[in-house]
Amino acid sequence: MAIDQDTVMKVAHLARLHVSSEQSAALAGRLSDILNMVDELASADVDQIAPLAHPLDVSQPLRADIAEPADLRDRVLPLAAASEGGCFLVPRVIE
Amino acid sequence: MSAWETVIGLEIHVQLATKTKIFSAASTAFGAEPNSHASLVDLALPGTLPVLNREAVNMAVKFGLAVGAEINRRSVFERKNYFYPDLPKGYQTTQLAEPIVGTGSMEVVLDDGSRKTVRIHHAHLEEDAGKSLHEDFHGMTGIDLNRAGTPLIEVVTEPDMRSAEEAVAFARALHSLVTAIGVCDGDMSQGSLRFDVNVSVRRKGEEKLGTRTETKNLNSFRFMEMAIRKEVERQIDILEDGGSITQETRLFNGDTGVSRAMRSKEDANDYRYFPCPDLLPVMLSEEQIIELKNSLPELPAQRLVRFVEQFGLSDYDARILSSDLATSDYFEAVVKLSGDAKLAANWIMGELAAKLNAEEKAIAACPVSAEHLAELIARLKDNTISSKIAKQVFEGCWNGEGSPDQIIEARGLKQVSDSGALQKMVDQIIADNAAQAEAYRAADEGKRKKMFGFFVGQAMKASQGKANPQQLNELLQKALEG
Numbered sequence: 001m002a003i004d005q006d007t008v009m010k011v012a013h014l015a016r017l018h019v020s021s022e023q024s025a026a027l028a029g030r031l032s033d034i035l036n037m038v039d040e041l042a043s044a045d046v047d048q049i050a051p052l053a054h055p056l057d058v059s060q061p062l063r064a065d066i067a068e069p070a071d072l073r074d075r076v077l078p079l080a081a082a083s084e085g086g087c088f089l090v091p092r093v094i095e
Numbered sequence: 096m097s098a099w100e101t102v103i104g105l106e107i108h109v110q111l112a113t114k115t116k117i118f119s120a121a122s123t124a125f126g127a128e129p130n131s132h133a134s135l136v137d138l139a140l141p142g143t144l145p146v147l148n149r150e151a152v153n154m155a156v157k158f159g160l161a162v163g164a165e166i167n168r169r170s171v172f173e174r175k176n177y178f179y180p181d182l183p184k185g186y187q188t189t190q191l192a193e194p195i196v197g198t199g200s201m202e203v204v205l206d207d208g209s210r211k212t213v214r215i216h217h218a219h220l221e222e223d224a225g226k227s228l229h230e231d232f233h234g235m236t237g238i239d240l241n242r243a244g245t246p247l248i249e250v251v252t253e254p255d256m257r258s259a260e261e262a263v264a265f266a267r268a269l270h271s272l273v274t275a276i277g278v279c280d281g282d283m284s285q286g287s288l289r290f291d292v293n294v295s296v297r298r299k300g301e302e303k304l305g306t307r308t309e310t311k312n313l314n315s316f317r318f319m320e321m322a323i324r325k326e327v328e329r330q331i332d333i334l335e336d337g338g339s340i341t342q343e344t345r346l347f348n349g350d351t352g353v354s355r356a357m358r359s360k361e362d363a364n365d366y367r368y369f370p371c372p373d374l375l376p377v378m379l380s381e382e383q384i385i386e387l388k389n390s391l392p393e394l395p396a397q398r399l400v401r402f403v404e405q406f407g408l409s410d411y412d413a414r415i416l417s418s419d420l421a422t423s424d425y426f427e428a429v430v431k432l433s434g435d436a437k438l439a440a441n442w443i444m445g446e447l448a449a450k451l452n453a454e455e456k457a458i459a460a461c462p463v464s465a466e467h468l469a470e471l472i473a474r475l476k477d478n479t480i481s482s483k484i485a486k487q488v489f490e491g492c493w494n495g496e497g498s499p500d501q502i503i504e505a506r507g508l509k510q511v512s513d514s515g516a517l518q519k520m521v522d523q524i525i526a527d528n529a530a531q532a533e534a535y536r537a538a539d540e541g542k543r544k545k546m547f548g549f550f551v552g553q554a555m556k557a558s559q560g561k562a563n564p565q566q567l568n569e570l571l572q573k574a575l576e577g
Contacts, residue, residue: 054372
């Protein structure tokens with residue numbers, strides 16, 4: 001499967017990655033190579049095999065519903081670019 | 096008759112009443128200082144791993160069992176990728192292809208007493224995002240991650256509802272169900288239940304569904320009803336003008352009653368889901384499911400049927416009295432103590448509900464205890480007081496003047512049933528109103544009825560409302576007609 005530069009730019013936007021048009025040409029080639037390999041895998045006959053969500057044959061361990069202190073804000077807020085009133089501050093987002 | 100049919104499907108986010116978050120041990124308590132309940136996992140610090148809360152799984156299963164749904168013995172968490180500042184991981188951990196709860200259904204009793212079945216497509220477990228605060232930060236947005244990671248089930252219905260009333264009736268029934276089985280505190284003001292409504296319209300008789308819009312995040316039944324009505328109107332106007340509906344997400348402002356399209360996010364629906372490599376499939380054993388099934392209390396729908404059968408209530412009365420646990424418990428306590436379901440129902444839905452409404456009180460905070468209401472009903476039944484006097488006694492109970500017996504005693508409200516005393520009073524009234532009594536005797540049957548009321552009124556006045564009405568009627572009749 002071949003990937004064009006437009007697809008590269010779209011995926012880059014979704015992942016919030018800055019990709020220049022020069023880079024996108026090279027990336028299109030490399031991503032196409034990767035997908036070609038996936039195509040090869042996809043050609044294997046797996047009709048009789050259940051989809052695999054996880055490679056380990058174990059199920060999810062569960063945790064008891066008991067609260068533990070989790071007040072880290074005096075330690076994490078100073079790491080943020082901006083904070084006020086106990087909140088992280090970010091450029092205004094409104095919908 | 097409108098030429099249009101409305102089609103509504105709902106997605107409901109139900110906040111689960113666990114003590115801790117779905118993937119971390121941070122508290123889910125509401126109202127804490129911003130970011131004081133955000134653990135390393137909730138903050139999405141690198142190297143942290145989620146550990147699933149057993150109680151969240153149990154609550155999701157309980158919900159599934161309560162709506163008769165398939166419970167999937169294996170379910171899988173996936174990552175839904177998008178960027179938003181209140182989602183620090185850059186993805187929401189949710190379920191998609193293999194949700195924990197499969198197809199089910201709920202039967203809803205509508206206002207006119209008819210029943211409606213709404214199919215549930217599935218329900219899945221997921222985490223809530225944090226909160227974005229747009230005010231008070233001088234042009235910036237504040238992020239509080241206390242809510243991030245709060246466990247939710249998202250319940251998705253089939254597009255089975257045909258009006259705003261049906262959608263609201265379903266929403267209320269769901270609210271009573273999740274609170275009754277204890278998986279949600281039901282506090283709408285704190286966002287414990289949030290509704291997304293998918294609305295479309297089509298010409299009556301048309302098979303194909305119209306293009307739908309989604310109005311997000313409605314957190315009250317009233318707003319939900321308003322939003323649906325407005326949206327239906329808007330769509331019909333567009334279509335009748337020859338336009339077409341754009342599939343979009345809309346926001347509804349409850350204060351202004353106006354909805355608008357959300358700024359359309361390009362590629363917004365390209366969430367690139369994939370199974371979460373940090374979480375293993377969730378497996379449920381038969382024993383676990385049976386144990387959870389046995390732990391379910393009586394469901395509101397079952398209680399409704401029981402109230403009809405056991406107490407002979409109408410569907411409508413039974414629906415109101417069974418809708419929440421506090422009301423049903425109160426009702427059953429009054430019935431048990433007074434032995435009269437019909438009077439108990441009438442008083443709770445009448446006088447009591449009116450008072451609670453007027454003072455915006457929940458039944459749990461009702462100043463008239465079930466014992467007092469039962470005593471009041473008992474005094475009505477044994478003719479100690481008339482129903483008119485009973486209302487005064489109820490007022491007294493509400494105002495904390497004591498038990499009905501104490502109030503009846505203190506205010507001297509006992510009904511006069513002593514036939515000697517009543518006879519004396521009746522004789523006096525007829526003597527005082529001899530002309531009217533003559534006129535009564537001369538009048539024909541039709542007119543007598545109206546005139547009789549005059550004597551009753553006089554007697555009630557003389558007895559300050561305390562005369563036993565039945566006895567009084569008999570004595571008056573006898574005296575007048577000889």
